[in-house]
Amino acid sequence: MNEKRTVSTVSEVINDFLKRKNLIQEESPWALGESTHGGIGVFATRDIESGEEVFKDYPVIIGPRTTPNNPVFCMACYRNTKPVPCLENCGLPICSAKCKEKHKAECELFKKKRGEVTNHINEKLFKFSTPLRSLLLDENDRKVVAYLKYHEGAIHGFEIDKLQKMGMKFEEPEEKYLRRVCCVMDANAFEVIVGNENNYSNLRGLYPLGSLLNHSCVPNMMHVFDKNQLMVARACMKIKKGEELCHSYARAIWGTPTRMYHLVRTKHFICRCPRCCDPKEFGSYMSAFVCKNCNGNVIPKHLFNLKSDWICEDCHVEVKREEVANLMLTLGSVLSSFDGENIEVMLKFLSGKLRKLVTVNHEMVVELKYKIVWIIGHQTQYKWNDIDDNLLNLKKSICEELLDLLRILRLGECKLKGLLLYELYLCLKEGMRRDSLTLGNEIEIASTLKQAANILKEDVCAPVAVQNISQEMKSI
Template sequence: MGGEEGICEVCSSPAKLRCTGCKTSFYCTPEHQKQDWSHHKSTCRPWSIQESAPLGRYLISTRDLDKDDVIITEAPIAFGPALHSDQRVCVGCGDPKAVVRCPGCSWPACRLSCEGLLDENRHGVECKLLAKARIIPRCDILLPLRMVILKKKHPKRWEALSALQSHEESRGPGTEAHDEAEDVYQQLEPILQAFSIGQDVMSKICGLIDINGLETNPPEGSVGIYQTACLLEHQCLANTRHGFVLDSKGRPKIVVTALRPIKKGEHLSTTYTHVLWATRARREHLQATKYFSCRCERCKDPTELGSHLGALKCPCGVGVILPKDPLDSETEWSCDLCPGLLTAQEVVELTERLGEDVENVMASAKKETLGDLYSRLLVLLHPGHQHCIAVGHSLIQLLLPNDPRKLEICRRILETTSVLDPYGGRLALYTAVALRELSFCPGEARASHLTRALDLLRFEPAGSPGDNLKKLIKFEL
């Protein structure tokens, strides 16, 4: 397969012959490609696309994979600031440190020598359009604009993009999503009219972003849309992790790896929602933003795999109140040891009221107020409840090592993350913080906890909070 130029895997000469399987390895001749196959076959594309009525298009593994095997590496079809972001970023590369302005369109830029700013194929086209239309800089409209340009200038890339799900049938008049698309259309109206782009196309573009956009870091604050990685299906206990690196053109290339050994034929999955939200919150979020209801093993289990992330304490003093059918939002909640019952509405009202208390107290994050709130929560909630875990995680960072609460809460948090994120794919930093705090407690194996935390943080991007913690732990070790 021809295309862009690379380096031959065998002799390092300039090469244009690209592997049709993984599309990442280059060869200067067919002979060198054949010569390298015995080595390359173990890393060539390990996935295939399948399709079914309930799932749509999805990915399965085409061979057995080991933990940390690379599954997908690809550049985005499109990337830019998130639709809901008011962050000021560079129009050339997406860097949030935008301190100058583009000479052509006066939009924010990181520096006048930014490669993305000077690249005619990156910012060049949109620069002329923004300057001519005199649109006031508002970075959240950049990604929709770039997708409009794709539609007009790069039909093959637009075809790949538009094949992804956009759920326009659920985003019609009267919905918040429709109002948002209308707002973007009005902001870009001078350009869209010149391109003969109507409201229907903008609705599709906004749907493509909302359904498929992945937050990237680096660059922080950007969203990328990927042709293959966007086909990873949702599971509350996923089998892959993903991270981002900047490619030679400054685009956030996604790298998807196996979180654990994966068998041939197994579905490849990621998580679309927050791991430390209880079942009701996760399912409502997925229904509202991705338009489906999760029915995975965790969602079907009233105890959430034994974590009790949504469980309440029963007034009987010994029982735990759990939903009878977690997949039914109107289900009754009952004690596992006595006849006590609560309606779904009563549970929602209680957890939402406590959630507001948590949000207000966490804003100040003082040891006394956090400690008082944690004690109050334990009267009503299982100690593994998401509110207890959230407050406890902040509290352990303020407690002295010899405070017995510190040891107890650290262990509870680690029990929870070991069940809900056993391979550290989503909660690596969260778990590493708890491990470090536990290492300060008397009698604990400090070096062992810190070494485990360091292993969890090995995929954290450079300059991120996780990377900073990794450096601190290395110093402490």
């Protein structure tokens, strides 16, 4: 990169990229500017309505994630249905002749770099392949990558170490470029889910304009990915002209210390948004524990400090941070042991031991409720025909409680709200099907589905009923 990274040089590079991808808007509602968060950010150039599309973006680099247990998928279409080893023996998975054609340049590159061929899918190669794809970018796209923010430090670029250990050789400038790509990906890449229902592929994509959105735990932007991995970025609440557009880099249903830990570890900054500045998290107390002394709420003693001890709001008894960390670890492992999908055990823990230890909206409670919502109505033994009215009512109540929590957390028309509204819709519809139960009238049922569909529109992962809403409406 020869020129300095300024609002004007980055704007030029981003606009050129969007133009080349046919994504330039006639009167775009955004412009880049200096952010108070540091660096560059994206700002509204006019008032924006909630739900309005703000921009579309295309991935300059996209490919597999390095996370463990990520199922192998086709390198060209990203579907994970029956990929087979590429017949050219490059070691990567491909699913059809059409995809093989699309994968040709990459296949040549990987064979050349490896110096050896293999007739089976090399899962390690697949997993660390994404940065290598950047070697296929043209000069213009390389320039886009060069103008994006990057993280420095030893933890970034481990993919290149892994590829070298697998026998790949890189000249010095090439290795430097690849390591920079890794640092750029770590600072900016999005998790991209492709597919729906029980067939997901999990990718990471570098979206140049999306990369310039800074973070807030009270975000005013949300995004979905369409079937071509195009990012559709929308306002999730009303935005005033001049306001910075932010999305969340952390899960909204994490409490502040968990979000802070994630942001510091992966993005190297401490968020100071209104939610992080409020130890009570807008009254939700999502990270608070129950005081053993007086049953009051135990919250972190110091804001913005991962090493802070904790203190009871009422009796001021202090709790060492190690004790809180141990409790979180124990609760976390109990929750992950619940993958056996036995709702009765989960419910007993939820209303018993867990509630004695943590607040009603604690992130562990939310996590468990969230699990229960996705089991009832969907998983074996708990399909709609298997469950009684009590379980159906329970699912409806949990959906409503979680939707209330999203309101308290000021999360607007976020994706999680769309998904919960859809689950609530399913409960209402099932209630209507059962003669014994009226959970809502037809107008309420249709309006719940419409609200869900408005949020999840264009999302390739949205439930089929949301994608075919007009068809679904006929069934109400």
